[in-house]
Amino acid sequence: MTIQPNDRPLLEWTGDSLAIGLFEDAVELTGELATLDQKFAGVLKELIAEEEFKGKANSTIFTRISGNSPVRKLIVVGLGKPEALKIDTLRRAAAAVARVAKKQKSKILGLSFPLWNNDPEASAQAIAEGVELALYQDVRFKSEPEDKAPQIETVELLGFAGQEAAINRAHQIVSGVILARQLVAAPANAVTPITLAETAQTIANEHGLQLQILEREDCEKLGMGAFLGVAQASDLPPKFIHLTYKPEGTPKKKLAIIGKGLTFDSGGLNIKGAGSGIETMKIDMGGAAATLGAAKAIAQIKPDSEVHFISAATENMISGRAMHPGDVLTASNGKTIEVNNTDAEGRLTLADALVYADKLGLDAIVDLATLTGANVIALGDDIAGLYTPDDAVASQLEKAAQTSGEKIWRMPMEEKYFEGLKSGIADMKNTGPRPGGAITAALFLKEFVKETPWAHLDIAGPVWTDKENGYNGSGATGYGVRTLVNWVLAAGE
Numbered sequence: 081m082t083i084q085p086n087d088r089p090l091l092e093w094t095g096d097s098l099a100i101g102l103f104e105d106a107v108e109l110t111g112e113l114a115t116l117d118q119k120f121a122g123v124l125k126e127l128i129a130e131e132e133f134k135g136k137a138n139s140t141i142f143t144r145i146s147g148n149s150p151v152r153k154l155i156v157v158g159l160g161k162p163e164a165l166k167i168d169t170l171r172r173a174a175a176a177v178a179r180v181a182k183k184q185k186s187k188i189l190g191l192s193f194p195l196w197n198n199d200p201e202a203s204a205q206a207i208a209e210g211v212e213l214a215l216y217q218d219v220r221f222k223s224e225p226e227d228k229a230p231q232i233e234t235v236e237l238l239g240f241a242g243q244e245a246a247i248n249r250a251h252q253i254v255s256g257v258i259l260a261r262q263l264v265a266a267p268a269n270a271v272t273p274i275t276l277a278e279t280a281q282t283i284a285n286e287h288g289l290q291l292q293i294l295e296r297e298d299c300e301k302l303g304m305g306a307f308l309g310v311a312q313a314s315d316l317p318p319k320f321i322h323l324t325y326k327p328e329g330t331p332k333k334k335l336a337i338i339g340k341g342l343t344f345d346s347g348g349l350n351i352k353g354a355g356s357g358i359e360t361m362k363i364d365m366g367g368a369a370a371t372l373g374a375a376k377a378i379a380q381i382k383p384d385s386e387v388h389f390i391s392a393a394t395e396n397m398i399s400g401r402a403m404h405p406g407d408v409l410t411a412s413n414g415k416t417i418e419v420n421n422t423d424a425e426g427r428l429t430l431a432d433a434l435v436y437a438d439k440l441g442l443d444a445i446v447d448l449a450t451l452t453g454a455n456v457i458a459l460g461d462d463i464a465g466l467y468t469p470d471d472a473v474a475s476q477l478e479k480a481a482q483t484s485g486e487k488i489w490r491m492p493m494e495e496k497y498f499e500g501l502k503s504g505i506a507d508m509k510n511t512g513p514r515p516g517g518a519i520t521a522a523l524f525l526k527e528f529v530k531e532t533p534w535a536h537l538d539i540a541g542p543v544w545t546d547k548e549n550g551y552n553g554s555g556a557t558g559y560g561v562r563t564l565v566n567w568v569l570a571a572g573e
């Protein structure tokens with residue numbers, strides 16, 4: 081599929097489906113649209129009236145134009161109130177249109193959308209992202225594709241002539257999102273710590289990043305007892321992945337992105353029981369997936385900040401070698417942890433990854449992790465929890481997420497709750513009481529960052545969606561990649 085920006089006039093456009101965006105309560109056709117309606121014998125006006133179309137955000141209607149028309153179908157998508165237009169509204173509207181056009185077996189789709197904020201570049205990028213994200217289908221695990229309908233071949237963005245760079249930027253970012261979706265969607269017998277390291281190697285080779293993989297022995301030498309404690313029952317070797325993007329010249333900022341990389345989380349000896357969703361726990365490397373997806377995008381975009389992409393990848397399994405509940409582990413900063421629950425394993429792997437990143441002399445660290453069910457209880461499936469003691473990093477991430485359309489919400493780091501992690505035998509336990517469980521998880525992580533401004537995103541909810549949702553199909557969303565890319569780009573400004 082190619083997305084081409086051009087200035088072909090609406091009235092002269094020819095192709096399979098022509099889509100127009102209309103604002104809420106402003107669906108009377110004026111100017112060019114009135115002429116377009118006349119050209120097609122009033123069918124547009126009829127369609128809007130018959131469907132009682134009000135222009136509500138994401139509502140779509142369409143009609144066939146009879147006869148041998150140069151345009152086969154008209155699609156109308158609502159954009160909501162003009163004053164409420166967000167960049168993500170365009171992204172979602174483009175996705176909605178692309179889906180309708182695909183169902184209508186269109187090969188050539190024309191899109192006529194207004195600008196967000198008088199910004200053709202940001203608008204073109206968001207529209208292109210919406211189209212690409214919505215049309216992506218994962219057929220890797222089907223023996224035969226079920227969907228044999230023709231694919232959309234060309235999408236024309238009308239009125240966006242000259243926006244090739246923005247569309248290319250969208251494509252680079254989407255390539256990272258799709259990588260993240262593929263990694264999360266793949267089952268635990270396909271994506272393992274070994275294949276995650278191989279994926280990092282592929283990114284390094286294709287886009288010229290540096291890669292260091294620390295094997296178990298290397299991690300032992302660094303004293304990563306928390307990470308290795310989680311890894312010790314798996315038959316697969318743990319891989320500590322460290323990819324580095326370095327810009328030409330002096331970097332404006334030095335940043336790290338860390339992702340939880342549990343390729344499967346059985347819970348360990350505190351095994352996940354019936355109804356716990358154990359069969360979904362291939363998603364527990366969603367943080368690592370976002371990290372590698374961001375690496376792929378950033379390596380192509382080449383911003384002027386240095387970025388370290390880190391994941392302590394392993395499985396959480398059971399065997400005769402498994403951690404016993406109650407074991408005491410020593411992390412690489414010397415802190416001791418009583419593992420009162422082996423299912424709170426993500427924070428153990430992140431502990432050593434944070435200590436490692438903290439020593440790199442960076443300006444900021446962001447970690448992403450499918451860390452707690454408690455975060456899903458607090459914020460639901462669509463919203464990530466943002467936990468940080470640092471107001472500056474918090475507002476950077478909130479701004480980045482605003483542009484990406486990925487929802488985040490800052491949560492309190494209530495220091496008092498650390499009491500719930502007090503241990504009689506070690507420096508801390510890895511689990512506190514159930515109430516505030518996502519907060520104590522974040523407070524646990526904070527113990528492993530001393531030098532660097534840091535934020536943690538709990539993405540246990542938005543990493544996956546059961547139903548089609550905006551530009552996400554059902555399944556893995558690739559959540560985080562777009563926010564991370566925006567964050568890194570803004571850091572250089």
Ligand code: BES
Pocket residue numbers: 345347364421423424425426450451452453454456511512517540541
């Ligand atoms: N990977 C899970 C968290 C999770 C839950 C991710 C649901 C995605 C969807 C994590 O390792 C875990 O098991 N957390 C426990 C922590 C508890 C033992 C303190 C949880 O949330 O129940």
Ligand code: MN
Pocket residue numbers: 345347422423424425426
């Ligand atoms: Mn767990």
Ligand code: ZN
Pocket residue numbers: 342345364423425426450451
């Ligand atoms: Zn987990």
